[in-house]
Amino acid sequence: MDKYVEVLSTYSYEHSRREVPRAFLPEVGLGRDTRMISIPERLLLGPGPGNAPPEVLEAMGKPMLGHLDPVFLQLMDGVRDKLRKLFQTQNEMTLAMSGTGSAGMETLFVNLVEPGDKVLICVNGVFGTRMTDVAARCGTEVHKLEIPWGQVFEVDAIVEEAKKVKPVLTALVHAETSTGAGQLLEGLAQPLHELGSMLVVDCVTSLGGMPVKIDEWEIDAAYSGTQKCLSCSPGLSPVTLGARAVERMEQRKSKVQSWYLDLNMIRNYWGQERFYHHTAPIHMLYGLDAALDVIGREGLDARFARHREAHETLKAALEPMGLQYVSQEGYHLPMLNAVSIPEGMEDAAVRGRLLNEFGIEIGGGLGAFKGKAWRIGLMGYNARTDVVERLVDALKQVLA
Numbered sequence: 001m002d003k004y005v006e007v008l009s010t011y012s013y014e015h016s017r018r019e020v021p022r023a024f025l026p027e028v029g030l031g032r033d034t035r036m037i038s039i040p041e042r043l044l045l046g047p048g049p050g051n052a053p054p055e056v057l058e059a060m061g062k063p064m065l066g067h068l069d070p071v072f073l074q075l076m077d078g079v080r081d082k083l084r085k086l087f088q089t090q091n092e093m094t095l096a097m098s099g100t101g102s103a104g105m106e107t108l109f110v111n112l113v114e115p116g117d118k119v120l121i122c123v124n125g126v127f128g129t130r131m132t133d134v135a136a137r138c139g140t141e142v143h144k145l146e147i148p149w150g151q152v153f154e155v156d157a158i159v160e161e162a163k164k165v166k167p168v169l170t171a172l173v174h175a176e177t178s179t180g181a182g183q184l185l186e187g188l189a190q191p192l193h194e195l196g197s198m199l200v201v202d203c204v205t206s207l208g209g210m211p212v213k214i215d216e217w218e219i220d221a222a223y224s225g226t227q228k229c230l231s232c233s234p235g236l237s238p239v240t241l242g243a244r245a246v247e248r249m250e251q252r253k254s255k256v257q258s259w260y261l262d263l264n265m266i267r268n269y270w271g272q273e274r275f276y277h278h279t280a281p282i283h284m285l286y287g288l289d290a291a292l293d294v295i296g297r298e299g300l301d302a303r304f305a306r307h308r309e310a311h312e313t314l315k316a317a318l319e320p321m322g323l324q325y326v327s328q329e330g331y332h333l334p335m336l337n338a339v340s341i342p343e344g345m346e347d348a349a350v351r352g353r354l355l356n357e358f359g360i361e362i363g364g365g366l367g368a369f370k371g372k373a374w375r376i377g378l379m380g381y382n383a384r385t386d387v388v389e390r391l392v393d394a395l396k397q398v399l400a
C-alpha cells in the first residue's frame, strides 16, 4: 500500500473511499490532489463532533485576519462575554483555550495544583479516569472515588470522602459522555469549600445542552469543548475560573509545568494587555463566535427544552425496539443516549451499515461498555425530532 492510501484508509470510511477511485487522483507537487475527494455529508449522531449549523461553517470560511487585528480583538472580547452568559457566570477569567476539551481539562489541573497536593477525583466513566491520569502527571497524590460506570454520585458520599482525604481540589464530570449519566452538582461546592477544597467540573458535553450554572452552584473552575453541544468544530476549550481558583493560581509556589497552558500568561493575551503568547486559531474563534450567536438567538431555556424533547422522542422510540438505557434511571443525559446493544446484534456491522447506507454515524461503547452499548448523541444543532425520526427509521431497517 502506498503511504497515501494508508493514510486515507485510516481516516475515511469504506463509503467515501469508494466514491473517489484513488487512481484518478492526479499528482500535484507534494502528493495526490485531495481536492478531488468529495467530503460526504454525514449525520453525526455519535459522542461528538456533531453537525455544525450553516452559520458556523460560513463563519469558518471568512478571510484571515492577523491575531492582533483590532477587529479580531473585538471578536475575542465578544466571545468572552458570550461564554460568561453560557456558563452563567460573572467570572472575569473566562476564555477559550486553544486545543480540544482535553486541553481544558489539562489547563485546570496544571494551573490549580502543585506536586504533592492531594486531589480527589470522582470516577464513573472514561473522562473521570482521564482526569486521574492528568492529575497524576502533575505530581499530585490522586485519591479516586469510584462507582460503577453509568451510576451517579451522591453528594454526601463525595463530601464524606473529602473529609477523609482533605484534598485541595475535588473534580468530577457533569455529563459523562462514555455512559450517558448526568451528575447533580447542587449542594456540593459549599461543604467542599468548608473542607478547603475547590470544586472543578468537566462540562464538555453538558455546556450548551443543559443548564451549567457556574455561579449559582459555586463551581470554582470548569472547562468545555466546542464540538459537543456548542455545535462548532473541535479545536477550542472554553474555561472559566472563579475567585478561589484564581487566588490559588496566583499563590502557587512552583511554575506551571506547561508553558503552553499557563493561564498567567494567557490571561494577558485575552486581557487588555494583549501580550503575544501564541497565535490564536483565527477561524476556530470565528466559528465559536458564530456558534454562540446561534445559541444566543435561540435562548438557553428554549435550547435546553429542545434537547429534552429530542431525547424523550428518541427514548420513546428505542425502548419498544429493545434498546435499554445503560445509565442510572432518572439521570439519563438528553444529549448522549447510551443504550445496550440487543442480543445477537453485531456492533460494528450495525454501525457500518448505518454509515454506509444511511450516512448516519453513531458511537460505539468505550471502556466497560465496549461492544455492549451504542452512544447516540443529540447535541446542539442535531437535538431535533426530525433528526431522531431519520435515525429511528434507519435503525429499524438495519435491525430488522
Ligand SMILES: *Cc1c(COP(=O)(O)O)cnc(C)c1O
Residues within 6 Å of the ligand: 048, 100, 101, 102, 103, 127, 173, 175, 176, 177, 178, 202, 203, 204, 205, 225, 234
Ligand atoms: C469529549 C469529552 C472530553 C474530551 O474532549 P476532546 O475534545 O475530545 O479533547 C472530555 N470530557 C468529556 C465529558 C467529553 O465528552
